[in-house]
Amino acid sequence: MKTLLRLLLAALVLFAPPAASARPEPAYSYYEIGDLAAKRSGATAPALMLVGGGDWDYTAFRWFAERAGHGHIVVLRASGEGQAGEEIYNQVGGVASVRTIVFHSRAASTDPRVLAILAKADGIFLAGGDQANYVRYWKGTPVARALDAHVRAGRPIGGTSAGLAILGGTGYGAMDGGSIDSPAALADPGGPAVTLVTGFLHMPRLAHVVTDTHFARRDRLGRLIAFVAKARLHDPRAVGLGVDEGAALCVEADGKAKLHTPPGGHAWLVQPAAPARIRVGRPLDWNGVKITGIGPEGALDLNTLRVTRPAFTGVAEVSGGKLIGAPGPK
Structure with a gap:
């Protein structure tokens, strides 16, 4: 009897259909x-x-x-x-x-x-x-x-x-496994956590622009300044352009841009006056960083970077990785 059972089990194994292979993920x-x-x-x-x-x-x-x-x-x-x-x-x-x-x-x-x-x-x-x-x-x-x-x-x-974030000529790729904040970026802009990407997409009039998002709500002015500082190592003309949550900067074919936003929203143009000196592992020191706010009543010309009717403007500096004197909406 036991022999017969063993023969039947062997036959079941021999003639059983092959197991279905796992389908690859699409x-x-x-x-x-x-x-x-x-x-x-x-x-x-x-x-x-x-x-x-x-x-x-x-x-x-x-x-x-x-x-x-x-x-x-x-x-x-x-x-x-x-x-x-x-x-x-x-x-x-x-x-x-x-x-x-x-x-x-x-x-x-x-x-x-x-x-x-x-x-x-x-x-x-x-x-x-x-x-x-x-x-x-x-x-x-x-x-x-x-x-x-x-x-x-x-x-x-x-x-x-x-x-x-990826539309600028230089973009923050977030390849460090997270989303770096302003204090960390200013503390070591040349370090491995500031993962900038170049040669990705080629958008008109954004070749020398580093973009950033969720701007005022997540206090990202400092990190955009750090991104621009590092970008200037390979692109001396690099500037920064941040856009607030809920806002949309609409750029026409001629490069003229208008902001659509709920009340209080802005786009932020970051224009340094000089190259930055970056040393890996050291905080940023940088003077003469011009900050200009674009509101719904103003306009930005991406050909010349001229802002008409700016919402606010001023010059900030970074000392020992600390942002000082940054202008903003009142």
């Missing part, structure tokens, strides 16, 4: 809303929408939709799902469709379907999240080249929070 997730076959109702126009994070200003997003010819928007991100696309389509309105691609790995950046979607986009919006993932997944890939090609073709691009 390289990206995809969401869509609207009519993908609808014709664009207007012409596209070159434009940049620089959003500081937090709640959206729908007036700015409707400006963006108009520059996209009220056509087809593509949202790129590396976390979350399709909610931003639904908000653009349902709450902002004025677009034919919104597609969202959520990247899970660098492999998606060579996917033919992803690249085909980007090639047909009338406007591209880079959502918030962790910009380190954008650097890991997109830098040096066909997706980065597709974003540059989209802009060269005269179509608008925008970004919020992490999506704005």
